[in-house]
Amino acid sequence: MREGLSVGIVSPSYKGHRYPIAVISHCVWRYFRFPLSFREVEELMLQRGVLVSHETVRRWCATFGQTYANGLRRRRPRPGDTWHLGEVFVTIDEEQKYLWRAVDADGNVLDILVQNRRDKAAARRFFRTLLKTTRTVPRVVVTDRLRSYGAAHRQVMPSVEHRSHKGLNNRAENSHQPTRQRERALKGFRSVGGAQRFLSAFSGISPHFRPRRHLMTAHDYRAEMTVRFAIWDQVTGVAGLPSTP
Template sequence: MHGLDGGFREVDELMPERGVLVSHETVRRWCAKFGQTYANGLRRCRPRPGDKWLLDKVFIKITGEPKYLWRAVDADGTVLDILVRGRRDKAAARRFFRRLLKATRTVPRVIVTDRLRSYGSAHREVMPSVEHRSHEGLNNRAENSHQPTRRREHAMKGFRSVGGAQGFLAAFSGISPRFRPRHLMTAARYRTEMSARFAIWDQITGAIAPPTTA
C-alpha cells in the first residue's frame, strides 16, 4: 500500500486480481492503526526542515459544519504539521505555532502567512524573534499543498469528525508527498529517486529488515 491514499486503489484494482479480498472498512482500520506510525518513521528520516516556513489555512466542512485546516510547509514544500480547528482566531494560531515548534524541534528564520490578523498576534506571543512576512501570494507553496487533501476529501465524501480528520490528515500529509516528488526530473532520475524512497518505506513498514551495523 503505497501511501494512505493508495490503499483504496489497491483494494479496487490490484488486490482482487491477487486473490485478496478485503473491504474498504478493513483498509480504513489499517490506515488508522498504522498510518501515523509510518508517518512518524518517515519524519525521522527526512532532512532538517528549512528555516523559511509558509503557513496557510483552508476551509473544510465536517458533517456540514465549517472547520479550518491549518498547514505549514518549508520552502521545499515539505509538510511540517497540520491542525484541524473550528476557528481561525488567535487561540487557534497560537496552538498551531506551538505544535510546529514541538514537532520540528527547531525555530525558523522567517514565517510567511497571508494577512489574517490572528497570525500576527500569535507570532508576537509564541515566536517574537522570528521574522514575520504577511502578504497575499507569498505563501503559494503552502496553498498548493492543500490540493492533495482536497482530492482525498472529495474521494472520501468528506470527513465525519474533527478527530477523525486530524488523525487521517496528519498521517496522510506525512506519507502521501513521499510518493509525489514536487520537482521536475528526468525519467532516469525519477526512477532512482523513487527506488530510494520505496527502500526507506519498506524499512519503515517492516517489508525488509533495516541494515545492520558492524
C-alpha cells in the first residue's frame, strides 16, 4: 500500500455531538462501506447495544462523510501519470444523468462529477475540474471512444497523450461497479446535488477499504486492512481513544 501514516493529523470537530467519536465514525464507516440504508445501520448498532436513530445516522453521514473522504485523499500519494476516464448513466428522479469518473493506474478515484450531458462541454468541464482537484497533469489519459473526450482534450490538455480505445479502459469501467451496487440499494438518487454529495464521499471512503484482494495472500490482505483501519482511525480522530464501538 502506498498510503502513509506520517501525514499531519487534523481531526474533525465534533463540538455539539453528544455521542462518542468512535460511534459516529463507526456508523459513517458502515454506511459508506457496505450497501446499507440508514435504518439498517440503526438496527446493526442496536444489536451492539447502541441506541441511535436512522435520522441521526443520516446527519452524521452528511456532516462527516465528505470530511472523512477528504482526509483519506490527503493521505494518498501523488496520483500516477496514467489516468483512466469513463462515464456511465445514472437515474436521478427518474431522469437520465451522467456520472463522470477518473481513476489512476492503481484504481484510486481522482474525482467524480455528475452532469446532465456527455457532450464536449461536459467533458471539458470534467477535465478542468479534475486538473483543479488533483493539481497535477498526467502523462497519458485513457478513455473510451466517445468523441467528446478528444475534442475537450485538445482544448484543455493538448500536451497530454490521449489513448482512445474501449478495451484499454477496463479500469475506469470496473470502478463504476460499486456505484451501481449502491445505486440499486438506494433505489436511485433523488437529486443531482444529493447524488454528487453522496458519490463524492463514497468514492473517497469505499475504495479505501477495497484493496486489490485478488492479488494478495490472506496474510497480506489482513496486514493491509490493519494499516487502512489505522489510517481511518487517524482521519476520524478515533486513534488514541480507549475503546471503539
